[in-house]
Amino acid sequence: MSNRLFQGLVHQMRDSIDATIGVVDETATIIACSDLSRVGTTNEFVSLDLSDSHDIFIRDGFTYKPFGSRVKPDYAVFVEGVDDAAAKYASILAIALSNIKQYYDEKYDRNNFIKNVILDNVLPGDIVIKARELHFNAEISRAVFLIRIISANDISAYDVIQNLFPDKNKDFVFNITETDIVLVKELKSTVDSKDLEKLARSIAATLSSEFYTRVKVGIGTAVVVDKDLEKIACFFYDTVSSEFYTRVNVGIGTAVVGVKDLARSFKEAQMALEVGKVFDTDKVIVSYDNLGIARLIYHLPTTLCETFLHEVFKVGSIESLDHETLFTIQKFFENNLNVSETSRKLFVHRNTLVYRLEKIKKLTGLDLREFDHAIIFKIALMVKKYLSANPVKF
CATH class of the missing domain: 1.10.10.2840 (PucR C-terminal helix-turn-helix domain)
Incomplete structure (x- = not known):
C-alpha cells in the first residue's frame, strides 16, 4: 500500500520538478519513480548509506534524503542532481511522503491499530468499529509477547523478530520503547503452558544466536502455538551456543480472545516481568496465573x-x-x-x-x-x- 501512496504523490510532483524523482525502500529497491522503467531496480551501494542515518547523501548523480519512524530509515527520497535545489526538493518530498505515510498508518494500518489498542490509545467503544473498518477478525485468539532487550550490538532485534514472524496479516511487531518490542501472535485453538514457554524461549534464543545479546522476554496473553512454530522453538533453543550467557525472563499473561483485552494482557506481561524480577530472580519463566502470593503482595x-x-x-x-x-x-x-x-x-x-x-x-x-x-x-x-x-x- 505504501508503494501506491508514494507512486501517486511522485506522479503528481513530476511535472513540478524538472528532474527524475522517486523513493527507495530500506533495501535500496526503487518502489516509486517518475520514470516507471526504473521501478523495481536496486542499487546495493545506496542500501549501505541508508543504514547510517537520516542525513542527506549523494550517490551516482542523485541526492537522497532518508525518512521513516525507526532509528534505521525505512525509505529514502531521491532527486536527480547534486546541487542545493536537488537537496531542497529531496527534503520537501521526504516531509510530504513521511506525513502521508503517517496519516495512512494512523487510519488504515492494522499494525498501528494493534499498537494503539495495546497502549490504551483507543477508546473501548471505538475498538470494535475500527476493527470492522479494517476487516480485522476480532474473535481470534492471540498472544502478546513483550521482548525487553537488556544489551545488544548494531543488529536490529526488531528486524530479527519480524523475520521470525513475517506474516503481517496475522502477526504484528512494533517497538514501544528503545528496549521493548511487542509481538502480537495469532494462534490456533489448543495450547498449554509448555508450548508458550517453548515459543518464548525460541524468541530469546534466536536473538541471542543472532547477536549474542542478553534479553528479557515478557509474554502477554496466549492461547495456541502452531506445531511448526513449536518445532522452530525447539530448534532455536537447542542450537544456542552455551558459550554465550543469555538471561531471559518470560512473563505469561492470561488468555484472551478478541482485541479489547489485549491491553490487559500486555499489562499482565509487564507485571509478570516486574514481579518475577522482585520475587523469582532465578526463574526463567514467570506465569501471571502462577504468581500466587507474589501477585497479591504486589497489589x-x-x-x-x-x-x-x-x-x-x-x-x-x-x-x-x-x-x-x-x-x-x-x-x-x-x-x-x-x-x-x-x-x-x-x-x-x-x-x-x-x-x-x-x-x-x-x-x-x-x-x-x-x-x-x-x-x-x-x-x-x-x-x-x-x-x-x-x-x-x-
Whole structure:
C-alpha cells in the first residue's frame, strides 16, 4: 500500500520538478519513480548509506534524503542532481511522503491499530468499529509477547523478530520503547503452558544466536502455538551456543480472545516481568496465573506491607539474620519443612540445623517447624523483598 501512496504523490510532483524523482525502500529497491522503467531496480551501494542515518547523501548523480519512524530509515527520497535545489526538493518530498505515510498508518494500518489498542490509545467503544473498518477478525485468539532487550550490538532485534514472524496479516511487531518490542501472535485453538514457554524461549534464543545479546522476554496473553512454530522453538533453543550467557525472563499473561483485552494482557506481561524480577530472580519463566502470593503482595499498598512487617518481626530481628541463616531458611522452605532432608541438602548434621532453627525462633519469635509460623515467615520475607525492590506498578 505504501508503494501506491508514494507512486501517486511522485506522479503528481513530476511535472513540478524538472528532474527524475522517486523513493527507495530500506533495501535500496526503487518502489516509486517518475520514470516507471526504473521501478523495481536496486542499487546495493545506496542500501549501505541508508543504514547510517537520516542525513542527506549523494550517490551516482542523485541526492537522497532518508525518512521513516525507526532509528534505521525505512525509505529514502531521491532527486536527480547534486546541487542545493536537488537537496531542497529531496527534503520537501521526504516531509510530504513521511506525513502521508503517517496519516495512512494512523487510519488504515492494522499494525498501528494493534499498537494503539495495546497502549490504551483507543477508546473501548471505538475498538470494535475500527476493527470492522479494517476487516480485522476480532474473535481470534492471540498472544502478546513483550521482548525487553537488556544489551545488544548494531543488529536490529526488531528486524530479527519480524523475520521470525513475517506474516503481517496475522502477526504484528512494533517497538514501544528503545528496549521493548511487542509481538502480537495469532494462534490456533489448543495450547498449554509448555508450548508458550517453548515459543518464548525460541524468541530469546534466536536473538541471542543472532547477536549474542542478553534479553528479557515478557509474554502477554496466549492461547495456541502452531506445531511448526513449536518445532522452530525447539530448534532455536537447542542450537544456542552455551558459550554465550543469555538471561531471559518470560512473563505469561492470561488468555484472551478478541482485541479489547489485549491491553490487559500486555499489562499482565509487564507485571509478570516486574514481579518475577522482585520475587523469582532465578526463574526463567514467570506465569501471571502462577504468581500466587507474589501477585497479591504486589497489589498491596506499601503502608500496609510495612505495618505487617512491624507486627510479625521484633524490631531489628529480621536485620540480624545473616546470609547463612537466610540461606538455611530458603533451603528449609524448598524441602517442605523437612529437617532431615534439609540437613542432608545442606551437608550439615541434623542437630546443627535444629540449633539454627532454634536461633531463628529466639530472634523472631517464629518457629519455622510449625506450618502456620512458616507461612507467616515466608510471606514476611516476600513483603520485605518487595519493599526493598520498590517495583514499578502497572
